[in-house]
Amino acid sequence: MAVKPVDRPSAKKALDDSWIREVIDDADKKGWTLLHHAVLNDTVEMVRELLAMGTNREAENSDKKVPLHLAAETGRQEVVKLLLRKGANKEAKDRDGKTPLHLAAERGHEETVRELVQYKANINAQDLTGKTPLHLSAEAGRESTVSALVGLQAEVEAKDQKERTPLHLAAESGRVRVVEVLIDNPKDLGMKDYFGRTPLHIAADSGRVDVVEALVQKRVDLEEKDDENQTALHLAAKAGHEQVVLALLTAHAEINATDSFYGYTPLHLAAEGNRLNVVKELLKKGADMKKADSFYGYTPLHLAVAGNKLNVVKELLKSGADREAKDFEGRTALHLAAKAGYASAIDELAANDAKRNVRDSCGFTPLHLAVRAGQTRTIFELIYHNHSLREEDNEKQSPRTMAEKIGNHDLSQMLEYLEQLGETDTEHLRRFVGTFKGRLSRLGLSRE
Known part of the structure; x- marks a missing residue:
């Protein structure tokens, strides 16, 4: 006997059931209704019936x-x-203040973007951070969608709450293809964000060498400065982006430009940040090692020593940095190393014939500063390198009498013993302190 086919209710009939009518707008724990689910599942017929x-x-x-x-x-x-034909609100905003057009642009759904704009969706609507659909599309690297939005007359120079344009965001995220689309609008290239930074600043700081090269080809101003008076080269050097530094130098960026707060050059920033490879490249290109900042009078060598950046110290000394350069207090790099207790830096400076017993504006030698700071290992290091125990400052204090004055009686007695030892046999004194400083180092009582 043939099986009789079962009648299956249509979608329309199923939806017409009274129980569905009662729950049609009920929401689950996440606020999702039947329509939300039907949309997400791309069930067009179900959406239509609902x-x-x-x-x-x-x-x-x-x-x-x-x-x-x-x-x-x-x-x-x-x-x-x-949904649009049925009058859905095209300007509805989610909890981030994003409209449907924001989301379509961010995800790169070009045809959806065009459909929404055709229905007069606000192409320059801003979310809670002030970003337009073009901002989000540019940041996400949606090249074709960016092109579509630009062609649909989206505001290319729109700014978010941090005053960043879509080009700023594309530059920061390294979306070079998007950048190439956006830089056809030359007015946008030099616009500044809240911190006074152009897209070139942003790309340099983020290490986006491809973007930097694309912007350079458009002849952007390499010497434009941000609110701290820093150029793109400053930012790249500080962040250690060697390839960006090379690209900017190849384009003839000013290698010795100074910022406004400290008067730092790119070399100062690279030295301070221990960016050895950048330091090497800057030196190869002729960066000025003698240039002092305007705040402390520090040269790049001062900064490298003050931060105990030993590899940078070695590179600067190898390249001929002035070991005797003085800051505004009359202090050399050796003074700074002694004060901070950086024994290895003292060794390196001594190996490069840094002058001993130099007096600062108070008459302090490096040994005086080591005594004031209680840097025992450093004291032995300096004496080992033939720094005098009897040099006096402007108040006629020797290192020993200084130790006594500041109440460090144990140190004063030790220095007195070393003075006496040096009076009879300076070579024996040197051997003695050499042995003693080695013991301190093994005990971990010094800063390398």
């Missing part, structure tokens, strides 16, 4: 997203068209 039954097309889930947000975000093109 809309025909009068479901709330503006129902918000826990993220304040209406069904049109979900359709735009996932690129459900037919569903987007259906």
